[in-house]
Amino acid sequence: MFSDVAAFVQEAETPSQVRMLTDRAIRIAKSQHAVSVIIFPADLQDLEYEEPPREHGSVRTGVGYSRPLIVPRHKDLRRAAEVLNAGRKVAVLIGAGALGASKQVVEVAEKLKAGVAKALLGKAALPDTLPWVTGSIGLLGTKPSYDLMMECDTLLIIGSGFPYSEFLPHEGQARGVQIDIDPSMLSIRFPMEVNLHGDAAATLDALLPLIEEKSHFGWRDRIEKGVRDWWESMEQRAMAPAHPINPQLVAWDLSPRLPDGAIITSDSGSCANWYARDLKIRPGMMCSLSGGLASMGAAVPYAIAAKFAHPGRPVIALVGDGAMQMNNMAELITVAKYWREWSSPNWICCVFNNEDLNQVTWEQRVMEGNPKFEATQNIPDVPYHRFAEMIGLKGIFVDNPDRLAAAGDEALSCDRPAVLEVKTDPEVPPLPAHISLEQARNFATTLFKGDPEQSRLIKGTARQVFASVLPGREE
Numbered sequence: 001m002f003s004d005v006a007a008f009v010q011e012a013e014t015p016s017q018v019r020m021l022t023d024r025a026i027r028i029a030k031s032q033h034a035v036s037v038i039i040f041p042a043d044l045q046d047l048e049y050e051e052p053p054r055e056h057g058s059v060r061t062g063v064g065y066s067r068p069l070i071v072p073r074h075k076d077l078r079r080a081a082e083v084l085n086a087g088r089k090v091a092v093l094i095g096a097g098a099l100g101a102s103k104q105v106v107e108v109a110e111k112l113k114a115g116v117a118k119a120l121l122g123k124a125a126l127p128d129t130l131p132w133v134t135g136s137i138g139l140l141g142t143k144p145s146y147d148l149m150m151e152c153d154t155l156l157i158i159g160s161g162f163p164y165s166e167f168l169p170h171e172g173q174a175r176g177v178q179i180d181i182d183p184s185m186l187s188i189r190f191p192m193e194v195n196l197h198g199d200a201a202a203t204l205d206a207l208l209p210l211i212e213e214k215s216h217f218g219w220r221d222r223i224e225k226g227v228r229d230w231w232e233s234m235e236q237r238a239m240a241p242a243h244p245i246n247p248q249l250v251a252w253d254l255s256p257r258l259p260d261g262a263i264i265t266s267d268s269g270s271c272a273n274w275y276a277r278d279l280k281i282r283p284g285m286m287c288s289l290s291g292g293l294a295s296m297g298a299a300v301p302y303a304i305a306a307k308f309a310h311p312g313r314p315v316i317a318l319v320g321d322g323a324m325q326m327n328n329m330a331e332l333i334t335v336a337k338y339w340r341e342w343s344s345p346n347w348i349c350c351v352f353n354n355e356d357l358n359q360v361t362w363e364q365r366v367m368e369g370n371p372k373f374e375a376t377q378n379i380p381d382v383p384y385h386r387f388a389e390m391i392g393l394k395g396i397f398v399d400n401p402d403r404l405a406a407a408g409d410e411a412l413s414c415d416r417p418a419v420l421e422v423k424t425d426p427e428v429p430p431l432p433a434h435i436s437l438e439q440a441r442n443f444a445t446t447l448f449k450g451d452p453e454q455s456r457l458i459k460g461t462a463r464q465v466f467a468s469v470l471p472g473r474e475e
């Protein structure tokens with residue numbers, strides 16, 4: 001069960017193995033940034049501990065691990081600098097590997113007059129308040145990130161394994177440099193000219209003196225205009241009327257309300273789109289979600305872990321109702337058990353109650369051209385806020401957009417953890433900024449195949465879908 005996700009999985013069979021298993025598990029977990037699993041059978045737990053004997057077939061182990069600083073050789077840094085210095089339209093893509101290198105990424109982007117797009121796990125690596133940060137990339141990404149990649153002549157990837165090639169430049173369009181601490185990730189997403197195996201911050205520190213400051217601003221100006229236009233269209237999308245509440249409005253409205261130092265987690269589902277696109281991260285905030293596996297059910301456990309690691313900071317989990325029913329509701333009981341131990345009680349679970357497994361409903365509409373299949377997609381309407389009250393947390397319910405801001409403020413200033421349940425509209429499409437024409441055609445086909453929500457879809461938010469593929473038409 002664990003082998004898919006763990007770098008080390010072993011079961012202890014005798015007490016004398018335990019020392020070796022523990023020492024190895026910890027060193028592997030720390031050195032490989034990976035999960036280690038040791039299984040202790042119940043009968044072994046009843047036995048006395050024994051040191052391993054010094055004899056054939058037995059091993060003794062020691063403790064300790066210090067991370068090395070891995071920096072590429074000077075000649076390779078020079079090759080990378082040559083590529084970056086020659087570029088006139090540089091795009092940077094950052095991922096989780098850039099989380100400790102924000103300062104260096106800003107410096108390199110400023111020198112190169114580049115735009116920076118962020119893979120989902122790198123969302124907190126740079127704030128969205130910088131005018132040349134184009135936001136998320138990919139299916140959950142933004143139009144300026146897409147344009148950045150389509151129009152650049154040079155691509156610098158820092159600490160990201162973002163895999164979707166249709167969102168990266170065409171081969172031959174851009175020259176590439178990549179920095180990654182894991183050499184097995186180099187040049188596997190785009191054919192790179194220079195592959196740098198190294199720690200992101202240390203490698204950029206070594207590279208920066210070799211980078212020439214660019215003096216032409218045309219590319220940068222275009223990026224910044226694209227970013228400004230994008231945020232405007234995000235605001236319009238969030239303000240579009242919906243039944244009853246537009247889910248984009250929830251994330252849009254939350255952004256300026258987020259306290260400094262807030263930690264945000266998201267579940268997998270349509271809210272991951274709003275988290276990726278609408279939520280504006282400021283300096284000092286942290287955020288995450290299940291990025292590699294895109295597994296439902298992570299938001300509340302992640303938010304609990306965040307609160308144990310940083311009990312004084314406000315923590316907010318964004319969760320779909322399907323993910324609540326799957327496991328996150330039960331995890332609220334964990335919150336009820338522990339919250340009094342936290343130095344600040346600010347912990348919020350924001351539930352998007354749309355009575356639908358909405359992300360998949362839309363995937364089936366857009367990717368497959370299938371209408372909503374109600375038997376699998378509809379889910380029961382559960383009073384999540386009342387469940388919260390039942391177990392001693394605060395429960396807040398809002399189904400009127402005019403009440404949303406006040407409800408958010410109430411949740412953020414509460415004297416205990418709160419469940420903020422928002423009744424959201426399942427017919428707002430969580431679609432990429434640039435859906436392909438084929439996807440749009442598939443979507444149009446569903447309308448003729450008898451989607452149960454057909455008439456509302458046609459009248460309502462479908463305009464948002466087509467606006468992104470019909471040139472010159474903004475919703």
Ligand SMILES: Cc1ncc(C[n+]2csc(CCOP(=O)(O)OP(=O)(O)O)c2C)c(N)n1
Pocket residue numbers: 267268269270271294295296297319320321322323324352354356357358359360
């Ligand atoms: C464990 C797991 N099961 C299934 C999926 C596929 N999946 C992704 S999103 C989603 C629906 C999520 O529904 P909900 O939590 O209600 O959020 P919504 O999309 O409605 O906002 C499903 C089934 C997954 N990612 N992980």
Ligand SMILES: [Mg+2]
Pocket residue numbers: 320321322352353354355356357358
């Ligand atoms: Mg849902």
